Amino acid sequence: MTRVLREVRRFAAARPGPGVVAVSGGADSVALLRALHACGSPLFVAHVNHRLRGADSDADEAFVRALCAALGVACRVKSVDVAALAAGDNLESTARRVRYAFFAEVAAEAGAAWIATAHTADDQAETVLHRLIRGTGLQGLRGIASWRAGGVSPPSSHKPSPDNAPPSPPSSDEGSGSLGGLMPPARRGIVRPLLAVTRADVLAHLAALNQPHREDASNADTRFTRNRIRHELLPLLKTFNPDVVSALAHLAEHAAEAHEVITTAATELLTNAERPRAGATIVLDAGTLTAAPRAVVRATLRVLWDREDWPVANMTFDAWDRAVEIAAHNASACDFPGGVGVRRVGRVVQLTRRV
Amino acid sequence: MTRVLREVRRFAAARPGPGVVAVSGGADSVALLRALHACGSPLFVAHVNHRLRGADSDADEAFVRALCAALGVACRVKSVDVAALAAGDNLESTARRVRYAFFAEVAAEAGAAWIATAHTADDQAETVLHRLIRGTGLQGLRGIASWRAGGVSPPSSHKPSPDNAPPSPPSSDEGSGSLGGLMPPARRGIVRPLLAVTRADVLAHLAALNQPHREDASNADTRFTRNRIRHELLPLLKTFNPDVVSALAHLAEHAAEAHEVITTAATELLTNAERPRAGATIVLDAGTLTAAPRAVVRATLRVLWDREDWPVANMTFDAWDRAVEIAAHNASACDFPGGVGVRRVGRVVQLTRRV
Numbered sequence: 001m002t003r004v005l006r007e008v009r010r011f012a013a014a015r016p017g018p019g020v021v022a023v024s025g026g027a028d029s030v031a032l033l034r035a036l037h038a039c040g041s042p043l044f045v046a047h048v049n050h051r052l053r054g055a056d057s058d059a060d061e062a063f064v065r066a067l068c069a070a071l072g073v074a075c076r077v078k079s080v081d082v083a084a085l086a087a088g089d090n091l092e093s094t095a096r097r098v099r100y101a102f103f104a105e106v107a108a109e110a111g112a113a114w115i116a117t118a119h120t121a122d123d124q125a126e127t128v129l130h131r132l133i134r135g136t137g138l139q140g141l142r143g144i145a146s147w148r149a150g151g152v153s154p155p156s157s158h159k160p161s162p163d164n165a166p167p168s169p170p171s172s173d174e175g176s177g178s179l180g181g182l183m184p185p186a187r188r189g190i191v192r193p194l195l196a197v198t199r200a201d202v203l204a205h206l207a208a209l210n211q212p213h214r215e216d217a218s219n220a221d222t223r224f225t226r227n228r229i230r231h232e233l234l235p236l237l238k239t240f241n242p243d244v245v246s247a248l249a250h251l252a253e254h255a256a257e258a259h260e261v262i263t264t265a266a267t268e269l270l271t272n273a274e275r276p277r278a279g280a281t282i283v284l285d286a287g288t289l290t291a292a293p294r295a296v297v298r299a300t301l302r303v304l305w306d307r308e309d310w311p312v313a314n315m316t317f318d319a320w321d322r323a324v325e326i327a328a329h330n331a332s333a334c335d336f337p338g339g340v341g342v343r344r345v346g347r348v349v350q351l352t353r354r355v
Numbered sequence: 356m357t358r359v360l361r362e363v364r365r366f367a368a369a370r371p372g373p374g375v376v377a378v379s380g381g382a383d384s385v386a387l388l389r390a391l392h393a394c395g396s397p398l399f400v401a402h403v404n405h406r407l408r409g410a411d412s413d414a415d416e417a418f419v420r421a422l423c424a425a426l427g428v429a430c431r432v433k434s435v436d437v438a439a440l441a442a443g444d445n446l447e448s449t450a451r452r453v454r455y456a457f458f459a460e461v462a463a464e465a466g467a468a469w470i471a472t473a474h475t476a477d478d479q480a481e482t483v484l485h486r487l488i489r490g491t492g493l494q495g496l497r498g499i500a501s502w503r504a505g506g507v508s509p510p511s512s513h514k515p516s517p518d519n520a521p522p523s524p525p526s527s528d529e530g531s532g533s534l535g536g537l538m539p540p541a542r543r544g545i546v547r548p549l550l551a552v553t554r555a556d557v558l559a560h561l562a563a564l565n566q567p568h569r570e571d572a573s574n575a576d577t578r579f580t581r582n583r584i585r586h587e588l589l590p591l592l593k594t595f596n597p598d599v600v601s602a603l604a605h606l607a608e609h610a611a612e613a614h615e616v617i618t619t620a621a622t623e624l625l626t627n628a629e630r631p632r633a634g635a636t637i638v639l640d641a642g643t644l645t646a647a648p649r650a651v652v653r654a655t656l657r658v659l660w661d662r663e664d665w666p667v668a669n670m671t672f673d674a675w676d677r678a679v680e681i682a683a684h685n686a687s688a689c690d691f692p693g694g695v696g697v698r699r700v701g702r703v704v705q706l707t708r709r710v
Binding site: 132133134135136137138141225228229232233236237240241243244246247248250251254255257258259260261262264265293294295296298317 | 487488489490491492493496580583584587588591592595596598599601602603605606609610612613614615616617619620648649650651653672
């Protein structure tokens with residue numbers, strides 16, 4: 001049995017479906033479709049023709065339609081001129097929005113319990129590397145979530161519960177574009193059964209079935225950073241350790257689990273530390289923060305920033321550290337990006353956004 | 356004021372000394388010595404001549420002696436034929452043992468509160484990269500500790516307390532040698548004031564003082580992986596982000612803080628879950644483990660393994676995951692490296708080492 005089939009069987013046993021499979025026609029999604037189909041999961045395929053590569057895009061669509069017909073699987077296709085739709089906005093994020101909206105539409109129509117995308121450990125490694133290079137904490141290190149919370153339960157019992165899962169990427173990722181395609185906006189019931197499987201495993205699975213596939217659009221991708229990670233950095237890392245992709249994927253898993261623990265503790269700390277608001281000013285008890293571990297204080301501020309919808313895009317490592325110093329260790333007041341002022345006044349910490 | 360001086364001032368204000376500075380004569384340690392000296396900390400320099408590079412080693416020693424004389428700082432030198440002493444054992448770990456034992460000796464003689472080593476953010480980045488490539492969890496991602504618990508208090512109030520600090524590296528690092536020089540065995544009161552400072556900052560500091568230094572032995576190092584990380588991988592990463600060293604150093608800091616939180620929770624979970632031993636068999640309440648987050652269960656097993664002194668060297672990601680599955684989710688029994696058997700029996704988990 002191939003690695004792909006083993007992983008997908010495990011998934012299918014826990015999540016019988018019906019489900020929607022997002023299929024581009026590339027190796028990863030074709031392997032996922034074939035494996036889910038082999039497991040007998042009731043399926044609906046969703047394919048989006050972004051019309052970005054002319055005849056090639058149409059050939060991808062025709063390939064997916066033919067494959068579905070051969071397998072006897074329902075196929076829903078949306079064809080949309082994404083370039084026209086984006087009209088100067090970020091093309092990749094527009095395409096992603098269109099794609100996931102269509103998947104959700106098909107899922108609703110099919111009464112599906114989940115939407116499966118074919119992200120692999122290689123995608124995970126690229127995402128993790130991209131964030132490592134750019135700078136990331138635990139939150140970003142989680143990479144692509146193996147499932148995305150929503151109206152459905154997680155794929156297996158030991159995964160974090162939907163209530164605790166904080167699946168959104170650090171906001172500095174929003175619109176960065178370079179690896180954006182790997183991190184869609186939060187949707188209900190997205191699952192990624194191949195996240196522990198490498199691209200080599202995928203190709204082995206297809207070879208075993210003698211199953212052709214289309215050249216993945218993202219492989220011909222001209223987005224600079226992602227391509228360099230895939231074609232320069234990962235090959236170099238593999239000369240150190242041929243299994244580096246799995247190593248990075250494992251680390252992302254550990255980071256996700258650790259982040260869950262810290263975020264749970266942070267939510268609790270915020271509840272304990274928060275005092276009644278003074279007008280628009282948020283008031284926290286300083287002593288409660290000072291007594292807590294630094295990682296939890298940092299996460300608490302993050303939870304607060306998110307809850308208040310304060311901008312985090314320009315909150316650097318140093319900015320968060322500075323905020324922790326004020327909140328927990330009485331450093332002098334500071335204004336943060338987005339006009340959020342933090343200051344210590346006697347025994348409390350006051351946070352206000354200047355509007 | 357240079358970055359080096361700023362960081363060292365902050366350190367010196369919190370930890371007045373007297374202190375021991377480990378000085379090889381290389382750029383990092385010379386910069387550290389000059390900065391600590393400028394801050395007026397009462398100092399003792401410790402230098403080990405490993406006699407591994409003939410006249411070069413002796414010239415290093417002479418350089419350090421002359422520098423100390425010029426600064427009016429006491430200088431203690433130990434000259435030892437490390438190659439003869441190692442006698443076939445790992446040379447690097449023997450040298451490290453000799454070095455840190457001598458530092459501790461000088462510290463005792465001087466009544467020093469701390470022993471400062473000159474590891475920089477570059478050393479940190481190399482260590483983190485090495486572990487990322489080889490495969491690591493949160494514990495290894497912490498890299499080099501900015502201080503090492505012992506009979507002294509941590510360098511600043513917001514650092515984790517010595518009681519909670521788990522400073523020993525993952526045991527898979529022990530004796531691996533390739534980056535071993537960066538991770539000495541646990542000692543009392545080791546501090547690393549330059550861990551947030553890059554090598555470029557160090558060179559800028561020396562240039563500002565017009566202070567020469569010896570070529571660092573580790574730069575001429577022939578240890579393969581470390582050299583390739585320094586001379587191939589890091590330069591490539593810097594083409595993505597010139598600040599990648601700081602990004603990795605920050606991440607290590609976050610990992611250390613998160614690891615502390617998880618380890619604290621794990622110690623607590625172990626206390627709650629443990630039942631009286633049945634002979635040599637350790638007995639844990641399964642329900643208590645099942646209710647805990649996966650990251651904490653994994654850390655709890657790690658704490659237990661360490662406490663029992665069971666071998667962890669061959670415990671891979673998958674092995675730990677398997678142990679978690681048995682302990683918390685009733686997977687079938689398994690024997691782990693070192694002969695540790697884990698099995699679920701009714702409502703308890705039994706762990707025994709076959710001897």
